[in-house]
Amino acid sequence: xxxxxxxxxxxxxxxxxxxxxxxxxxxxxxxxxxxxxxxxxxxxxxxxxxxxxxxxxxxxxxxxxxxxxxxxxxxxxxxxxxxxxxxxxxxxxxxxxxxxxxxx
Numbered sequence: 838x839x840x841x842x843x844x845x846x847x848x849x850x851x852x853x854x855x856x857x858x859x860x861x862x863x864x865x866x867x868x869x870x871x872x873x874x875x876x877x878x879x880x881x882x883x884x885x886x887x888x889x890x891x892x893x894x895x896x897x898x899x900x901x902x903x904x905x906x907x908x909x910x911x912x913x914x915x916x917x918x919x920x921x922x923x924x925x926x927x928x929x930x931x932x933x934x935x936x937x938x939x940x941x
Contacts (some may be wrong), residue, residue, distance in 0.1 A: 838881050840899035842872055843931065845883040847874075855923035862920055866905065870927065873901045877931050881938035891941060895932060902928045 851866060853858045880897055883889040889897070905924045 838878050843934040844874060847927040847930045850926035853925040854926035858919045863867050869905055881935045884939035887889050898932050
């Protein structure tokens with residue numbers, strides 16, 4: 838999995854979903870994303886080798902979105918939905934990359 842390309846795609850998806858709020862959450866989102874990307878690479882490897890089933894792999898990645906939701910505490914109350922949409926867009930993009938890396 839090309840982590841540089843995946844990182845760019847995830848951040849782009851999150852930025853598009855966050856809109857004007859992106860400037861407030863970008864730094865923390867990007868920092869937290871690095872740990873999740875490392876896990877995603879491991880999930881892709883295990884998925885490709887059959888060590889994980891597709892539904893298990895997807896669940897592992899969706900669980901990681903909870904870590905990123907901590908960012909909602911740092912954003913203004915009115916922008917929480919925007920932050921959640923950004924996180925969901927990023928996680929969805931990451932899941933597509935993991936499946937591609939696992940050749941599913």
